[in-house]
Amino acid sequence: MxxxxxxxxxxxxxxxxxxxxxxxxxxxxxxxxxxxxxxxxxxxxxxxxxxxxxxxxxxxxxxxxxxxHLVEKFVSVKQKVSEIDELLENYEHQDEKDLIAKVKRISGEIIEEL
Amino acid sequence: MxxxxxxxxxxxxxxxxxxxxxxxxxxxxxxxxxxxxxxxxxxxxxxxxxxxxxxxxxxxxxxxxxxxHLVEKFVSVKQKVSEIDELLENYEHQDEKDLIAKVKRISGEIIEEL
Incomplete structure (x- = not known):
């Protein structure tokens, strides 16, 4: 960084x-x-x-x-939320079930981290 | 609490x-x-x-x-990510566009907060 x-x-x-x-x-x-x-x-x-x-x-x-380690944690969570944001930005070009599964996996990771 | x-x-x-x-x-x-x-x-x-x-x-x-105020911040973020998680849990009973819009609104709020 x-x-x-x-x-x-x-x-x-x-x-x-x-x-x-x-x-x-x-x-x-x-x-x-x-x-x-x-x-x-x-x-x-x-x-x-x-x-x-x-x-x-x-x-x-x-x-x-x-x-x-709160900055480290924060940077990681922010990155993951941005991933969710990007996935949803392009949702029209993706399979719905696949998209939901991806977002759910990331949100699960965030909850575990917090 | x-x-x-x-x-x-x-x-x-x-x-x-x-x-x-x-x-x-x-x-x-x-x-x-x-x-x-x-x-x-x-x-x-x-x-x-x-x-x-x-x-x-x-x-x-x-x-x-x-x-x-980091506990306060993280509790709020965790709550919002859980909201996303719950929305996706029940995605089959929801309108796709509406669902995506809701999740996107929440992820935007989280990014602003972090």
Whole structure:
């Protein structure tokens, strides 16, 4: 997975466990793509300070994911629901019984995973 | 939601963020339904100590849910996937187009939620 997407997902899931100050810096860097210098100037800390804080936040967020695996679970469920969505998008070109069986298999997999 | 089910779900999602000792006590009380006296005897702490620890663990787990709302999200997604599952279970008594439209609406809702 792309590093920025991964960081964004981690932040989506666990970001609320960071402090307000960490969230502010992390959002500017990862979500809004400001440069370290810009963030440093705005926050009144050094460029190195910003760099270290982002690194520490990423480590914290990754620590939560290592323990909880909720992003992993979420990505898998979302992928499976999208499969269902695509199958139904093209349902007119498919055998009905076959289609229903496929969707049912996927929905069963999702329920097991959740 | 039933209190035990709620505690079990919270533990399923965030339990790994408790310490090993907390997990042990919490599992015995909530998942395995041992009495406070039994757990206290086994762990070599007072009955009151066990009671306090379980209360503190529940508070910790609820704190994570208040911030992250992941149990809430996953319960909602699971419910919707079950709806899809039930619709497909009875597909022979339904109009195909209508069925596909219903399932597609639900899968769209799930994707938006995730």
């Amino acid at each position: 792309d590093e920025i997407l991964k960081q964004t997902l981690l932040y989506d899931f666990y970001g609320e466990l960071l402090t307000e100050h960490q969230k502010e810096i992390y959002e500017q860097a990862v979500l809004e793509d400001y440069s370290l210098s810009e963030i440093a100037k705005e926050a009144g800390i050094s460029r190195q300070g910003v760099h270290d804080m982002i690194k520490r936040c990423t480590k914290t967020l990754e620590g939560y994911e290592e323990k909880l | 039933d209190e035990i089910l709620k505690q079990t779900l919270l533990y399923d999602f965030y339990g790994e963020l408790l310490t090993e000792h907390q997990k042990e006590i919490y599992e015995q009380a909530v998942l395995e339904d041992y009495s406070l006296s039994e757990i206290a005897k086994e762990a070599g702490i007072s009955r009151q100590g066990v009671h306090d620890m379980i209360k503190r663990c529940t508070k910790t787990l609820e704190g994570y849910e208040e911030k992250l």
